[in-house]
Amino acid sequence: MAAVEFETVIGLEVHAQLVTKSKVFCSCPAVYGGEPNAQTCPVCLGLPGALPVLNEEAVSMAILMGLATGCRIAPRSVFARKNYFYPDCPKNYQISMYDKPLCEEGRLEFELDGEIHGVALERIHLEEDAGKLIHAEEGGSLVDFNRCGVPLIEIVSKPEIRSPEEASRYLVSLRQVLRYLGICDGNMEEGSLRCDVNISLRRPGEPLGTKTEIKNLNSFKAVEMGIRFEIERQAGVLRSGGRIEQVTNLWDSGQKKLLTMRSKEYAHDYRYFPEPDLLPLDVDGAWIEKMRGALPELPLAREKRFREKYNLPAYDAGVLCAERGLADYYETVVSAGSDPKLAAHWVMREILEEIKSGAESEGASAPAMRAVESSVSDAFAFRAPVAAGRLAELIALVSGGVISNSAGREIFKEMVRTAESPDTIREKLNLTQVSGAKELEQWVADVIAESPDEVARYRGGKTQLLGFFVGQVMKKSAGKANPKLAGEIVKKMLEG
Amino acid sequence: MRDLVQYSIEGLGDIYRAREATVREVVQAYLDSIEAREPRIKAFLQVLAEDALAKASELDVKGHDGRPLFGVPVAIKDNLCTRGISTTCASKILEGYRPPYDATVVERLRSAGAVIIGKTNLDEFAMGSSCENSAFQITHNPWNEAYAPGGSSGGSAAAVAADMALASLGSDTGGSIRQPASLCGVVGLKGTYGRVSRYGLVAFASSLDQIGPFARDVRDCALVMEAIAGHDERDATTIPTPAPDLHGKLERGFEGMRVAVSADLEKWEMDPSVREIAARTVDDLAGDSVPVDRVTLPGMETSIATYYILANAEASSNLARYDGVRYGLRSNSDSLLEMYERTRGEGFGDEVKRRILLGTYVLSSGYYDAYYAKAQQVKALICAQFEELFRKCDLILLPTSPTPAFRLGERLEDPIAMYLSDIFTTPANIAGLPAISIPAELSPEGLPIGMQLIAGWGEEAKLMRGAFGLERMYRFREQHVLGPKAGRERHGGR
Structure with missing residues (x-):
């Protein structure tokens, strides 16, 4: 193989919906589905005057994931507002975590080509999901806020992933761990597990290149394909002496291609600041130990x-x-x-x-x-x-x-x-194995008599046909014959 | 019988129990008072006459059941959510908006037996110090209609001052209860941050906003505060304890307490009449053998700047939700961006836009550390200084506003002058401390002047005792509202 032209640098941001009973900042149910906007209240609709109250179950689940990936659990983390305007976000800010996340510095290990690989995690933080926009056929857009306020953890890897396969394996094993912990069902089609990819190329030895983002990757296959496409695209640009622009690509799952958004459209200044409606989140040793005790054996x-x-x-x-x-x-x-x-x-x-x-x-x-x-x-x-x-x-x-x-x-x-017991069925279907020599010999004799050609070939040295005879015996006995004994009798009768 | 609108909360309770008046009669008396005075004062954005009378009849059927605010007509600032009743924040952007739920304080008032008589005017989204930033109307000071009632809770202050409600609720982010209380000659209280639930208060600056009562006197103020205060599981920032007893020990006044005053009050620009009453109060306290210490008051140099950074930053985020998507005003447009721009451009007034712009700026990447982060550091410093000071004293005494009421229109063109009128009130917001304004004296023009007390964190009981002590000393209501004779009679009525 020729020397590697470009090294690929990939980082994944994975959003996992937590399966808490209620939403992260109100008591509305957090389950998927339901009549549009039926699972809402003043809090998750962001109505004037409503205030968030933290659901501790969501914190416990986030801690569990932190512990499963060897993160340091911050004794004090801080919720922050991420400000941006979009109709699926009723407050026009998302309550998230910024400079003081709940979990930091972890590592996810998984097997790749028979070896244990590890990818370092930057952080895991807790935040609220947005609603869903539905673009109506007759024009205009509708919005369903049922999903708004469902708890999410965002798991951010360090840019240590080097190939589409590794990215895919990372995601598969992340999903596996989430499901082992029982905190996220990992359904990518329904969006309970979502993946954004950051990707850049560099020539070996050079500093990190400009990264681009791929969003909307809704299956493992999409993650692999999207990354492959973007690597090719960036390599093409670099080979022809061009410069990579900081863009966001959307994966089009129908057409299986990347749509590049103009960089300006995503040039956000989120103006993060500490969420004044919530106290800092203090997690004491007892809470951490309780969650550590709840950790299952990991995959x-x-x-x-x-x-x-x-x-x-x-x-x-x-x-x-x-x-x-x-x-x-x-x-x-x-x-x-x-x-x-x-x-x-x-x-x-x-x-x-x-x-x-x-x-x-x-x-x-x-x-x-x-x-x-x-x-x-x-x-x-x-x-x-x-x-x-x-x-x-x-x-x-x-x-x-x-x-x-x-x-x-x-x-x-x-x-x-x-759902009956195997014994009952065995008796009912009369399937007890027949090992008696007399019955077996009769079946074998019948089979030999019916297969003169095979008998001749067997005797001519094609002893692999033994299986054929045993199969015929099984058939004749409706599966009841003891195949081992039947084989011995066939041998004896043909060779003896 | 005396005029029904002159009874205190406990006085009303007595006449209800003695069946000398029905709740309906009392509510009607207040509605009559509104009919007489409201056309010139314009304190209310909405008078809930039918609702109030219906509620009164309901209470009359039951008879007095011992609830602390039974049959007490109360007005509510129009940034407090009332279920099914329009809540506008005096903004075009929320015109016609009817919340599907009651604010915690509204719930608590109702369950204490109060009758909500109307929703009062304010500066749009509580941003202002004169009530002139309302999108709907200008409220006039009941003491002189050419003057502003102060703000932002100007409607609530004026309603109580003009006997159009027995008490009212306002919200105080940088002085929005205490300053209008001072300018309208009534008592106005802001509790410790977290004492009263903000659930259902349309947010201006979440880390500073507190709801509090206006009343004619300290005892009524304490009773309303007791009804609305205390932990609320719907507001994570409330103090996790029940409402403290505030009215039980009022008579003890300053007994056993030390008072701190500014050693260099002359440094601050203020009206001579304010300076004079401040000085006289210190002398009178000393004359009553109350220990008075002259100290450097924390935050006097820095609070205004800190306040306008923190409050506007939070406001820029809190007001982002008014976008035309779900409720309130939506301006017609061809694209999403245009809808946002036109809705917000047409729906917000100038002062609100100014603050959103300032707040957005101080949070922007590259400026955050210089403004917002720095302001948070200053806030922490001011808090620490107050804490230190309150190890040595119980209360701080200072004026509420540097001036009595100013003329309507006088400060509209000069936002900085308007902002500076908050100089004495913002320190208590920055430090999250309880503070109260008590009417002290009239200026030579016949406009009320209030004095302010600040107490340590969670020390509302001390604050109210001190306020009662000052009230007893000033005898403002007896001298300037009721006349000396009526005053005695009223006290005797308790």
């Missing part, structure tokens, strides 16, 4: 433990630890007595496949359902198609040789449908 540590304790390959540990609920489920199956490797196999093959096919058949109605459910815990609940104890029973039947693997899969499908 990276859990994956490592899964590899070591259950002797799982890295890939399996990664899949099983992707979601806290899934990892919990797996460990419940194991603690019910299943062999860890078998349990991993069943959870990854059957449970995850079942969830995937279920989600596909639900199709487009799924997001609407979520909006209606709208309960906080639902966002993180791992809804297994089969209870962990039941799965452990099934695995025990298979590993004990009572049923065959394929019968096990059949029983599993039935368990999903009826």
Whole structure:
């Protein structure tokens, strides 16, 4: 590979909506959806005379994220007003934090190409979300303030990210941590997780170049593509001897391209100053320790433990630890007595496949359902198609040789449908594995008689056909034959 | 029977309990008084005659139930939100705006049994010292209609002075209760910052604004303050304690307290009549064996500058929400930016625009440290100096305003002169301290002059005792309002 022409310098600003019961400065519900402007009050509408009161649950969640990423939690942080005019912002200032954020100097670690990478965090601060503008077809704009005042944490990385892939991995693992903590559902399409990117190029050894911003990145794919496009664009400008202008690009998810805004349109002076309606936020040691006690085992540590304790390959540990609920489920199956490797196999093959096919058949109605459910815990609940104890029973039947693997899969499908115990289904469907020599020999003999060509080829040296014969036996026995014993009988009858 | 509008709060309670008058009769007496005097005073932006009479009848059905402000007609400054009742801040930009909720103080007045009789005029968004910055009308001083009532709570001060309300509420950011109280010859109190909830007070400068009462005398003032003060979970900046008892120990006056006065009052420009009453008060206190110390008063040199930086900075942000998007005035236009510009250009008056511009400037990048950050440092210094001073004394005595009422129009063209009239009132706002203006004497032109007391943080009880002591000394109301005979009768009526 030729020497690197440009080094890419990327920093991410991620906004994560917190799943608090109420909004950050008033008691309106913070859930997604609802009739436009139904979840509002004088405070979140910014009516004259209304005042904000801080929701401590939001602070607790922000502290949790700070601790999960190794931040220093400021004993005193200060809310500040960020002043700008826009119709989705009813006070025309946003209550945020500026020079005294809640969390500082953290680090997010994740795996990239089999190695642990770390990206330093500049800060995490608490702020309020804005409303939503809807541009009406008949002209004019409508505004829905339901989202206004929903708590956000802004997580700002240092400019230490070097590639689109790394940016994407960073974001994926940030989302994973947020979901492990149970503080943000990480739904990028609904906007509960949003990402802005700052990006600049420089020739190796040179000082930092001028950075540009990309906003509106509403999926992991968009983040990667947007960064790739912007790197190409900047490289083109630099190669032709041009200068990078400080602009903001909007990602157009429909057309998959960047729209560059004129730099003037975003030349804001936000005139930050301390929010006089709120006291400085004091967080004492007891509060921090309480939140530290509430920290769950984090994904990276859990994956490592899964590899070591259950002797799982890295890939399996990664899949099983992707979601806290899934990892919990797996460990419940194991603690019910299943062999860890078998349990991993069943959870990854059957449970995850079942969830995937279920989600596909639900199709487009799924997001609407979520909006209606709208309960906080639902966002993180791992809804297994089969209870962990039941799965452990099934695995025990298979590993004990009572049923065959394929019968096990059949029983599993039935368990999903009826929620009955595997034993009940086994009896109902008469799926007990047949290991008796007499019955097996009869099935094998029938198969040999029906497959003269294969028999000839086998005897001619094509012993790989053993699988074919066993398969035929399984078919003939409706899956009940013990495949191991059947194989031995086939061998004996053809070779003996 | 005596004129019903002359009763004090406790006096009214007595005649209600004795069934000598109904609330309806009292409210009607005040409405009659409004009908007689309001056409020339113009204190009210809205008189709520029907509401008030309906409320009065409701109270009459129940009879006196012991609530502290039962059947007391009160006027409310029109920057306090009243549910379903237009709240304009005397600005075109909020013309016709009806809030969907009551301010905490309005709620508390209602639950204390008060009858809200009207909404009073003010300088637009409480920005001014004369009430002349109202977009709707000019209020006249009841003592002489050619003179200003002061501001910004000029309507509330004039309403009480002209017997059009028994008490009223104003808001004080840099003197907006105490200065008009002084100019109209009534008592005006601003509590410790955080003593009264600001929830529902349309914000001017959030870190300085405080709501407080106007009344004819110190006892009524204390009773209204007790009703509205105390922690409110809807205002994070309120002091987390209930309202203190302010009226119980008034009779003790200055007993056991030390008073500080300026050692160099002659340095400050003021009307000779103000200077004279200030000096006489010191002599009289000394004559009453009240210990008086001459000290350097904190913040006299710096408060005005500090105030106009902090207040305008906050105002520039607080007033950003008036944009035509959701409520109030919206000027027609083709684009969003044009809508903002025209709505705000047409909706705000000159003084409001001037302050928004100043406030925006001092917060701008590159100027923040030189102005806003510096002003915060000065504020911290002034607070520390007051704290130090109040270790050695209980109250500070100084004039409220350097002059008696000025002629309407006289200072309109000179904003700096207008700003300087706040010199004695702004230090208490900057330091967040409780302060009160008590009517002391009439000037040779027959205009009232008020004296001011400032107490330490949270020391409203001491403040009110001192104010009562001064009131007893000046006998202003007995001498200049009721005449000596009526005065005695009134006190006897308690």
